[in-house]
Amino acid sequence: MLLFVHILIAISGSWLTFYLNRYLKLGAVKSSSLLALVVGGIYQLNQSFLHYDIPQDIPFLVIGSTFIGMITSRKHYRNFNLFVAPIIFTIIYYNISKEFNGFGGAIGTAACISLLIAIYLRSLKATKKVIKPFRQVKVETMKRNRHKKISHTFSHHK
Numbered sequence: 001m002l003l004f005v006h007i008l009i010a011i012s013g014s015w016l017t018f019y020l021n022r023y024l025k026l027g028a029v030k031s032s033s034l035l036a037l038v039v040g041g042i043y044q045l046n047q048s049f050l051h052y053d054i055p056q057d058i059p060f061l062v063i064g065s066t067f068i069g070m071i072t073s074r075k076h077y078r079n080f081n082l083f084v085a086p087i088i089f090t091i092i093y094y095n096i097s098k099e100f101n102g103f104g105g106a107i108g109t110a111a112c113i114s115l116l117i118a119i120y121l122r123s124l125k126a127t128k129k130v131i132k133p134f135r136q137v138k139v140e141t142m143k144r145n146r147h148k149k150i151s152h153t154f155s156h157h158k
Contacts, residue, residue: 009061
């Protein structure tokens with residue numbers, strides 16, 4: 001259940017960053033920074049005054065997902081990327097975050113890897129659309145060649 005909540009938080013972080021960047025024209029860095037400050041502020045208030053038991057992974061997931069929202073600019077905008085990349089990021093974070101202990105840029109690296117995987121998965125779908133017209137041309141060419149061979153065969157037998 002906690003994984004599902006973390007996935008929803010990561011998706012929300014990437015979409016909010018993208019929205020702030022694209023529609024409110026804050027820019028990628030300001031959008032990411034604003035969300036990171038809000039989440040960091042909530043956690044600081046919680047530690048200082050409220051003392052609720054909130055999972056400590058949420059700020060890392062939000063910051064990583066804001067990287068995905070930052071990278072997904074107008075040029076590379078795809079709903080698919082903004083939905084799938086945070087899911088992949090959360091899974092990567094869950095499985096190998098302990099392996100990155102002591103390495104700088106671990107969250108950014110995991111976000112980059114997840115976005116590259118999402119772009120690759122999206123390209124697999126696009127490849128079928130590109131190949132289909134070429135396949136149709138090939139079939140039509142083969143039909144024409146077959147028709148020419150048949151007509152050429154009958155013309156020589158006369």
